Amino acid sequence: MSAPVLTEPAPPSAPSASKRSSWYGYLRQPTVALSVLVLLVMVLMAVFAPLIADEPSGAGPDVLQSPSGAHWFGTDDLGQDVFAQVVWGTRTSLVIGLAASLIALALGTTIGLAAAYFRPIDAVATVITDVMLALPTLPLMIMLAAVVSPSVVTLTLIIGFFAWPEVARLIRSQGLVISAMPYIDGARVLGATGWRIVTREILPAVVSLMIVSVLLTASRAVISEAGLSFLGLGDPDAWSWGRILLNAQRSGTIAIAWWQTLFPSLAILLLVLAATLAGMRFNDSRDPRRNGG
């Protein structure tokens, strides 16, 4: 997907300098710096989970201990370390969040761009997008997840499949603006095919929007995953934040073991907040009206 951007015959020097400065300006905002830091830490936690904590397994004698030096986030009713569960949960949550949002992005961008450029497709695609947006997503996801056997893959597919309409709509509206621009007409006059115009001319113009959508969709996907896992529709063999919450709820320890619900909830909150903030600010920083350019 990045190939077209690289091969774009854009004037090289000036934009790249301005690009670097805009990245710098973007990252210099304290909220952005913090958000990106949080996201980085989460990614590192997910990647290096085995180095940080052993995979939670078995049962231990320290049941329902409150947070302490030995167990930073306390222990659950089997004596497993909640910190380890949260760290390992980061993996599932991030993997599902990212993969689902990539699916949503691929579907959404394709449909959005096609709708924006090819008029006959637009009518159909818009109706489908509207129908998808009108569907009660959560009950549908619950039904689907209950029918297929729950695993990380099926969960990713389900969440990704239900998240594309927002992306499609966003990309389409931007694509409509772009495809009406004179340089697109120019390309057409030069004899470029529709495929070439969409992939080489319009797509690069919506890339920044796609980055924003990845972040926003991923954060929504994380919430969906946690929600489905909490409802018992997650992968029972993979640790996830929703599953930690489900364990606490099912064993009736919510009232006495606050640490079992607080920390995974905080993790969800942090991730979603960081991703949303980073996405919004990125969008702002790319907005010509704000940057005067």
Add this chain to the structure above:
Amino acid sequence: MAVKGRWRLAVALGVVATLGVSGCGLNEDNNSSSGNSSSETVLRIGTTTDVSNFNPLQSLSKTDSWILNAMYPHLLRIDENAQKAPELAKEYRYEDDGKTAVFVLRDDFKWSDGKPVVADDVKFSAEKIMEYKLGNVAAKLTWVESVEAPDATTVKFKLSQPYAPFAEGVGFWMAVVPKHIFEPAGDLSKFANDSNWVGAGPFVLDSVTKGQRYVMKRNEHYPLAPGGKAAVSQVEYRVYPDVNTMMLALRNGDIDLMGTPVPISAAKTFEGDDKIKLEKVGALGFAHLTYNMKNKYLADQQVRQALSMAVDTKAIISAVLQGDGQQMAGPISPIFSEYDNTELQPYPFDPEGAKAKLSAAGYKDGNNDGFFDELSFGVACDQSNANITRVVQLFRESAAKAGIKLENECVERNTFLTRTKNGEYDIDASQWGVFDNPMDQLRSTYLSSNPGGINYNLLESAEMDALINDAAGTTDPEEFKTKIKNIDKVVHEQAYLTPLYVENFQFAYNASKFTGFVASPSDLLGMVTAYSLAQVTPVK
């Protein structure tokens, strides 16, 4: 001094006056409230879900039965020692070499519309169950050729062959419904019975607000209550789908008793709360892993034995149940001590031994991933059962040590039930609710004809059928016990199932408001049997 003294007097008088007035106020309040409570006491019980079927002949749900059993009497009940005790029936006996079971009824039970409960009601209930194959009782009436009610207090069941636990099974499970209300309804398999209830238990449903409350009014004639009627005037079931919320409601005084047991992990919730008392009862069922014999590899006795050796039941009991459970060896719960074959030893937890056994049986790890190539099974369980979910988690880890790859297939409850019904599982991890006698248990779990619908092994073994049918027709008690113990041994050697534990249940209630509960074993009965609710008295 004098001024000061006068001031003091004034203050003192003022204080006395205030105290006096407020004292009177308090007394008055006390009087009025205690006056209310003697005539109008409401016992509020937490339940987890709505009643799905108000027809007591048909409903199979645990939470339904809490409410329905308080309305419709049974011939026998199970008392606090897991023994059958008289309820509507005063006594029962066999005649005609065990081919006729005779129940003698009490003559003082009355339906809430004033009509007496008579033998015709019992005959009607049994006949309708047979006619429409209703509920789980239909299978227990298999041998009945005819039911007779020669007088108002005698019911005779004529059997095609002697069946030792017939009277106990039918007596305990069969609800007795009012003939004069149910007969006009016609087809009882379609009768909803969802309004204008008439019952003969201590309480009868009066109004229902779906998703919220089930209000039951006292039946003014209930002979098993100490004063001829229950001391509590009203029982109200309130719906709390989440156990955490229910526990908080009990602590806050919104309910007085939790119908569901308190999860062991959550018992600490009530520590240091003087008002809340926990009552512990045993179980009438047990948790188990059952192997689907239709699976090519699970049909191999060596594999089932190896799996049994790969479950650390002791660790499960100490971790999941916090030590509050009993280990089992054979398929008969130790609560039926006369039938439990104590010579059997549980399979030892020995993953290495299990591995060696499988290697000896010819299973190989060709790709060297630490797992035997063919041995990969899914373990199905009900996601909402906290203990079993934990068990599956631990079982998966310990079986991996024995080279057996397990996949956790704990799913949402309805999906699980559908899969169980259709036999779509390799290993079934679940909990038998209530077995009231070993013979019925063996029949419903191992007969090829699957009369109880819970032959989760999907076992079709001519040998087991013969053993079970032979035992079922045995009338001599000693011979009967020997035969049961023999079946016990066969099941254990074949490792058709791996019994996990018999757990204890803890029920929490507000002891500062109510007392006198008579708890029976199991979470089906617990504190909310008709008999128990009839004995409850408000604390003065």
